[in-house]
Amino acid sequence: MQRQKISAKADQFRESVIREMTRVALQHDAVNLAQGFPDFPCPLELKQAAYEAIEADVNQYAITWGDVWRQAASRLRPFRHAIANKVRWYLGLDIDPETQITVTCGSTEAMAAVMLATVDPGDEVIVFEPYYENYGPDAILAAAKPRYVTLHPPDWTFDESQLRQAFNANTKAIIINTPHNPTGKVFTREELTLIAELCQKWDVLAFTNEIYEHILYDGTQHIALATLPGMEERTITINGLSKTYSVTGWRVGYILANPELTGAIRKVHDFLTVGAPAPLQRAGVAAMQLPPSYYQELAKLYHQKRDRILQILDQVGIPYFVPKGAYYVLADISKFGYKTDVEFTYHLIKEIGVAVVPGSSFFSQPEKRHSLIRFCFSKRPETLQTASDRLLKLQSNLQPTS
Known part of the structure; x- marks a missing residue:
């Protein structure tokens, strides 16, 4: 008798998509706006x-x-x-x-x-x-x-x-x-x-x-x-x-x-x-x-970073939902005509040089949720500027559907 070697629990979910995007970003030297880590020093x-x-x-x-x-x-x-x-x-x-x-x-x-x-x-x-x-x-x-x-x-x-x-x-x-x-x-x-x-x-x-x-x-x-x-x-x-x-x-x-x-x-x-x-x-x-002043300055810092990523998305022409907290922004890619968010994400990494997270990974039925991607903006100004320069290539590389 051949025994099942993988538990039924482990069979019910896949590896982290967020961490996977970091690995793929490293392979293609992409700016990592996928995984939620700051790329600047701690206090x-x-x-x-x-x-x-x-x-x-x-x-x-x-x-x-x-x-x-x-x-x-x-x-x-x-x-x-x-x-x-x-x-x-x-x-x-x-x-x-x-x-x-x-x-x-x-x-x-x-x-x-x-x-x-x-x-x-x-x-x-x-x-x-x-x-x-x-x-x-x-x-x-x-x-x-x-x-x-x-x-x-x-x-x-x-x-x-x-x-x-x-x-x-x-x-x-x-x-x-x-x-x-x-x-x-x-x-x-x-x-x-x-x-x-x-x-x-x-x-x-x-x-x-x-x-x-x-x-x-x-x-x-x-x-x-x-x-x-x-x-x-x-x-x-x-x-x-x-x-x-x-x-x-x-x-x-x-x-x-x-x-x-x-x-x-x-x-x-x-x-x-x-x-x-x-x-x-x-x-x-x-x-x-x-002291409390540290947290006040932290909020100001991230407010600037949020405004910067929204400015970038406005320039590129990607609609988004304005976040009220944390350091992510969900953007809507439905107008770009890709079959899935995963396909769009891999295009961003390999052809544009920017890594994000496909939004379907945040839903219980990912096959029904292919219109969103997540950007992380806990990054240095230089990182966001590099991402901006690369994302602007989307204006010529992508043709929105009518």
Whole structure:
């Protein structure tokens, strides 16, 4: 008898399209506006703290759920305490660093650990669509069933009746990503209040990914779901250093949850990765101690980058949806006459020299969603200028359909 060697779970999803686009971009020397990483330095304070930690021989395991066990530099506070302090002043939440914070290998591992710690086979998890591509596979790996609720352009709003219908006796959790990747949507207080009402009515957990919490535009406000009445105990908040501090490769994330949920999450996290990099957790203390002015300047910086990418798209003639947060913009390529977004994307990489992400990768039925591509604009001005120069070739290379 020949045994099936690939699990049924692994057969249900493919590799990351985002990471695939980076590999293809490298093969063709294309400007990478696909994967969501900044190509500029992180704050000097983080570099210095990492140097000092490595020179102090902080090379061994941290405590599984966070902090360096040997406090060689007593002037630095442990990472979990620094996180709690930052959460207190920014979100107004009083989090116990000893029982309510888990440090993880990035927010990606955080979501996987949360799913595996709280979701049982057969449970349903509500996911807003389009969605960051990891969420579907995360649910599948937890043997759960994703139930998708559509976000409608141009403002990426959801239909209240569809959301209400998605909740049922099998619903275990709902995922909210705000600010949202890939649309740039920032969930409003009214939308979050409805979600909170339904979570409490059906006794459902909320998993929030708030990794872009400081990257906001046009006066938009970030509202943490855990701050709404009745939601602190049932919200699991995921965040990390990657986007706010321009260190996506450091893989340091964290989870906020009530003590009972944290206990389960820590067990799963322990057996997934043991712990996040010890010297980089020490550097994370420096990140959490940056003043409010840092975040104000960060927002200004990204506002300039957003305006620049929109200017480029206007020049090239590609319609788009204006993001209110995060550092991506979805553009509409339906007028260019390509059969699929993937075909268009490969043309951009190979012939134009710019890599983007085909929008179909953010939908549960990609074959029905071939009109969108995602640009990432967390790049240096020189990078965006090079992309602009190359994208202008589209005006002669592409003939819009009538």
